Amino acid sequence: MTHPGYSTLLNLAPDDAWRRALEAAPRHLFVPRVAATDQLLDRDRDPDAWWAAVAGDTAIVTQVDDGRSDLSVAGSPSSSTTLPSLVFEFLRLLDPYVGDRVLEIGTGTGWTAALLSARLGAENVTSIEVDQAVAAQARANLNDAGLAPTLVTGDGSAGHPSGAPYDRVHITCAVREIPYAWVEQSRPGGRMVLPWLPNHVRGHTVVLTVADGRAVGRIGDVTTYMMLRGQREDLVRPSGTARTHTPRVDPRRIAAAGPGFLVVLAALAPGLRVARMEPSGEIGLRHGPSASYANRRPSEVGGGFVVTELGSAALWETLEAAYLAWLELDSPPAERFGLVVDRAGEHLWLDQPENRATEIPQGASMRKK
Secondary structure, three states: OOOOOHHHHHHHOOOHHHHHHHHHOOHHHHOOOEEEOOOEEEOOOOHHHHHHHHOOOOOEEEEEHHHOEOOOOOOOEEEEEOOHHHHHHHHHHHOOOOOOOEEEEOOOOOHHHHHHHHHHOHHHEEEEEOOHHHHHHHHHHHHHOOOOOEEEEOOHHHOOHHHOOEEEEEEOOEEOOOOHHHHHOEEEEEEEEEEEOOOOOOEEEEEEEEEOOEEEEEEEEEEOOOEOHHHOOOOOOOOOOOEEEOOOOOHHHHHOOOHHHHHHHHHHOOOOEEEEEOOOOOEEEEEOOOOEEEEEEEOOOOOOEEEEEEOOEOHHHHHHHHHHHHHHOOOOOHHHEEEEEEOOEEEEEEOOOOOEHHHOOOOOOOOEO
């Protein structure tokens, strides 16, 4: 190590093998001279601030707006080196054995590919990055570290079938829907670790085990990552005349329902995106296919709440129906739910894989107004 602050990162590593991997692939080799946290970092102008971020448990943005803007612009983050504690937690959950072949979706700066290569051997690691400029820089970073995993530039949702089967699939970007290609390319008994973010308000860590042509696993801790680029949604401006109404359910209770409710919402109202959900009861909803939008704010006249909607879909009614369905189930927490991914698609279940959440009574739908 070349900086004393690396003791923080060494303490985050889950075991000695990952500590040795960190020593072989130090993070500073994968952070550019200019990067950003909540402030712009410049190694030449302020090396102490740069090193403090690199050697600390800090997420560092390395690209905004898919490279269309400079990092000095407050753009939308599109590539980063993830919070190290999250990196090591995902690697702990991945739990690769010596000799395992790993497919990584989302190379980013190349740091996790480097850690995997140092632990398992670069010949056993394949990493896919959709952004050509990001992929080129990752290749240069890995070369500086003396590591040469197989790097592929392309759409990670398709995987890399020519290198299959893989023992582990490591996904470093959030997904709304889990591509079946990742299941097909996994060895029976293999494992996938991914951030699952079905409705854009917060995601969950999901660990799936592959067997008999399907992958099964439970919903885990709350987490958030940048979305897989192929699953991003374009914001469609709704049109038509706004309509307002008084909600049936207090929006503050919906906002306080927690992750378990959001999992039920994902099952019963696929396609509904939660753009905002505040403790005050301010909730924003959108539905891209129907160009619909709903917003609930405290009323400025007479107290209470008012819902404003645009577009053809009854989004607020859908939200309330899903909330009431969750209450009927006795408000189960997120950890009672799980996912099955098979050829038919992705399915949520409650308590047991055979108990599909889409079969819950009083299911919500995207009914049109």
